[in-house]
Amino acid sequence: MNLFEIMVLSALPIVELRAGIPLAFASGLNPWLAFLLPTLANMLIMFPLFIFLDYFHEHFLKFTPYHKLFHGYLDKKRKQIEKTITERGEFWALALFVAIPLPGTGIWTGTLLAWLLGVNRKKSYVSLGLGVLLAGIIVTLATLGVIKLF
Numbered sequence: 001m002n003l004f005e006i007m008v009l010s011a012l013p014i015v016e017l018r019a020g021i022p023l024a025f026a027s028g029l030n031p032w033l034a035f036l037l038p039t040l041a042n043m044l045i046m047f048p049l050f051i052f053l054d055y056f057h058e059h060f061l062k063f064t065p066y067h068k069l070f071h072g073y074l075d076k077k078r079k080q081i082e083k084t085i086t087e088r089g090e091f092w093a094l095a096l097f098v099a100i101p102l103p104g105t106g107i108w109t110g111t112l113l114a115w116l117l118g119v120n121r122k123k124s125y126v127s128l129g130l131g132v133l134l135a136g137i138i139v140t141l142a143t144l145g146v147i148k149l150f
Contacts, residue, residue, distance in 0.1 A: 001023055001024075001026075001027045002027075003029075003037060006020055006023055006024045006027065006029075006037060006038060006041075007020070007037055007038065007040075007041035008041070009023065009038075010037075010038035010039070010041040010042045011041045011042055011044070011045040013106070013108040014103050014104075014106075016042050016106040016107065016108075016135075017038055017039065017042050017101065017106070017132070017135050017136055017139045018101055018103075018139060020038030020041065020042065021034060021035060021038045021039075021136065021139045021140055021143055022139070022143045024037060024038055025143050025144075031140075031144075034140070035136055035137075035140045038136070039132060039133060039135075039136035042106070042107055042132050042135075042136070043107065043128075043129050043132040043133070045107055045108070045111075046107055046110075046111045046124075046125065046128050046129075049107075049108065049111040049112075049115075050111060050115060050121065050124075053111070053112070053115045054115075057070075074116060078116065078117055078118060090117070090119055090123075090127075091119075091123055091126075091127045092127075094110055094113065094114055094119065094124070094127040094128065094131065095127045095128070095130045095131040095134070096131065096134075097109075097110055097113070097131065098110035098127075098128055098130075098131025098132060098134075098135060099130075099131045099132075099134035099135045099138065100135070101135050101138050101139050101142070106132075106135065107128060107131070107132055110128050110131060111124070111128060114127070114128065
């Protein structure tokens, strides 16, 4: 597998780093590059995701069913979550959620959660980036056999 394929695979939902890092090691990359390139590719996907969510949300709000759903149900849920999670806890909860190397807990879902909950964008970038970095470390250590996940 070439570098481009490894980086694209690392940015895809569901597989993310769980596939990118082991394949990078299997392809014979230097261990630092096998960690760094998939992690960076996975981390960078959050920027276009936020742009995509912002753009489509703005256009979908023009449709009454979406507007009612978003402002009725989701705003109510957002307020409930904000009551239980402090601003500081929000940062760490998001980072730890993304750091768990299981399907459905990566950067794609973390970005969607940060967007839905209205987390400050700069704080989201740092929190999500930290989560991806931690996930990359966990997957790398598991790939090298240093830790066993299951």
